[in-house]
Amino acid sequence: MSARRPYLVKALEKIEDFYMELKWDFQSWVPLVSRILPSDICKIYKKGSSIRLDTTLLDFNDMKWERGDISFVFNGHHIHHKIGAGNNNNSPLVVMDNKLKVYQLMTQQETEIEFEEEVDLLMSSDVIVAQMSTKDVQFIRSQSGWIFREDKREMVGPFQADVYLVQGITLESQKRREHLSEEDLVKNKEALVETFTKPSSSSFDLNGMQEEYKRRESLQPPPKPQVSWEEYINSPAGCPPHLNRPLQSKCSSKAFKATLAMSEEFPMTVEMLLNILEVVTPFKHLKKLREFVTMKLPPGFPVKIEIPILPTITAKITFQEFAFRDNLPDEYFQIPPDYTEKSNRFPDL
Template identity: 25%
Template sequence: MEDFSKYAHSSAHLAVARRDYAALRNIVSTLPRVAKAGEVNTEEESLAAEVQADAISAVIDRRDVPGRETPLHLAVRLRDPVSAEILMAAGADWSLQNENGWSALQEAVCNREESIAMIIARHYQPLAWAKWCRRLPRIVASATRIRDFYMEITFHFESTVIPFIGRIAPSDTYRIWKRGSNLRADMTLAGFDGFRIQRSDQTFLFLGEGYSSEDGNVNLQPGSLIVLAHKEKEITNALEGAGAQPTEAEVAHEVALMSQTNMYRPGIDVTQAELISHLNWRRQERTEMVGNWKAKVYDMLHVMVSVKSRRVPGAMTDEELFSVDDEERTANGENNDEYDDVLTAEERMQLDSALRMGNSDGPCEDDEHGVVECQENGEANGVSKDKKSWFGWNKKGSKNAGDDPEDSKILKKFSKLAPEGSNHKALDHQKSTSEFPKEDMGDSKRGKDKSSKKKKKKGPTSETKHESEYKKGLRPVLWLTPDFPLKTDELLPLLDILANKVKAVRRLRELLTTKLPHGTFPVKVAIPIVPTIRVLVTFTKFEELQPSEEFSTPLSSPAHFQDAKSKDSEGSVSWISWMRGSRGGQSSDSDSHRYKDEVDPFLIPSDYTWVDANEKKRRLKAKKAKSKKHRKQAAARNGEGTTHQASEEVEE
């Protein structure tokens, strides 16, 4: 029997607890109406719509109750689909976390409440799109007020004990242009699989001002986000169909996918972060030159990365999931010893030793590289495998994340949308990233601490058997300068556009959310991966762009421009090479300056082919069918091999 007294101060909670649907509908009817897509067109209207949204959230999303449950969480726990439908129709934020760090949708899936999970899944796509549309005018206006610039950010790995790390570890230089409310990012690094490089020459174009080609064949609305794949010469609209109501088949498929794998919630907590300056031999603050900027060096203490896992009844075990993954890799002809062609046997042993050091069981601390490990008690359902992918770059680990937006076909459309603001304490990468809600990581941390205390007091419980949490302490190193032309608060909204598409940018954004000394900017960040390996993120270049009207857009088409450039000396770089970006290297000052002057970076190539959502679905279906066929063939070959081996043993 629910104790109603603890909900006396919250009318929405009380109505849900009592199953008083008439009262709940009456509460919802008195709230302001949520602005729909297309109704907000100016910055003033956007600000007003946000005020209305906050007023709605203050009633139906409040968490000042035991367990920090929203009314939607309570409806899930009470197995009440009627209340869940009323709340979701009113615009409830399903992604907010309770004190244990789980959203209402995750709770519904873990409790096998498929009807409630489908209600939430049916509503969250239109709600996310409406939220994006009402914030878009404010995002565009904010971007316009920031100075126009060209910037380069490099990502590469280094190791104190593995000199050959540069040959196998991924690296890239991200080139970013900002002009008006338009943003362009060129990159060649799509992602990581352990240390396997996933290359993809691509460009992200956020067109806050819209786009119209000279021939009139291409017209894009303001706020469009497109992706240019340069190798395939294809263009996709990342937000195509984002506002469409999902079909019942899509909703059922989405919920079924969530139920097939266990829940994983990786996150990084910087709420307790503290900066300690490096001292030189004179006991003075250590300074270094990073690019053109003089920076002081700091250690960042008390940063915690965690992976929380939760068993979903009836879902595949981690071993089964990994087995399927291994079969797919084998069927696709992938060799597990992918480093054998670039490393000697001795170097391979050094690499394996370093990775084992980073994934060893039990607590360990490395003062020099700033890695600390710990694990909460509870039955670890594949936690040892989580350790190997705690930084989110291991394919097996990321594939586990049934609640990760990158593994969700429907929510992929929203993985590029910008978050609410730059006041995040930290982020948890789960489905909530599709809407970028305001997440209180401090609350989540307190919830985890409380959960840990409960486990220690009560001993093994049913919850303990199904939940586990792995934590790793980090000690990043930051190079801070007061001279960088951009402020952190100015850069964060721009990184938000890329953060959920590019993991390296996402990790950088998380660290930037901590409180840095006033007026400073981190021009370089070193993030430990394992005790002997770290990734370096460096802002290597920043140049203000000339006003847009002074850009000299070439008169000919991009293809003709490329042909003209090819007639120059061999040392010149073609237009298409500039479009693709360098493979981990940095362009010279003269090269980057020349191309910024000669070519409009926001020009869409006319010889590229547009690929719509239906074509992408067709390709995905064909890829799945091919993978399934390969798995069957591999299984058949394995069966024949086993039979042949058994017959030989019988003959002997």
């Protein structure tokens, strides 16, 4: 971000000041999950080289979310109110919790305890890697009508849009768990059962972490490999013998058909949107949106998108409101004087 800051400042200053709303609706093909998934409206304010994003959805994983009243502020040129010029932690990126009235600088260094807690979490959780493959993506005009077929168009807010079907999107995921103990497996399974028996909870965690933190013991070393040095060096190129714990891996691939509505009436361009999303990508769901928008889209602006966010979750994003504004107050992009700094309020950012 520090290296890209001069470019982002110039790019933002070329855009007129505006206010924009993004509506998020989440859905899942997993039974019982859709009814408890959150929705959110992100409000984005832009003035000069500064951006403010207000959201009620801070963090979103496969089965965990954190709600609140959160503001994310990027101040391109000026230091934030309350942060002195001599402060080594001076950052253009600040996250504020408007309920607790605290803020966190994005350049804050993690403490040794926070590192250890993160390691403990990884030691007790499945390792899951998921990525969206778009190399075979195709945009096909959606058709309407029974007898006389024609290209489908619809109104998205005040904007007329062309509707496309997006084919060739594949979500590939790999899960590994050879590092987990039997106790971890039981605890994680119990947490999953509790998830579906107590759906009213606003936040839950598949990792089965207890509220009272307890340091984990180190993992047991893997068994000594029964492979001689001669066997190892004489193995075929690219196919060395397995030396670590017995591999417990599961790969899956799921094809998705996304839906896209493109409007040439929308005042913003895709390039402008990418510059905005580059600033706010610490939010995981916005990062997925940015990955999708970087594809070669049809003409216009993507006013409505339905895309997979996680292996079991699909999101519908709608740009439901946009207006150029030249009277946004400077206070929107500063830390209020009654807020205090809390360096570990947002540990995942």
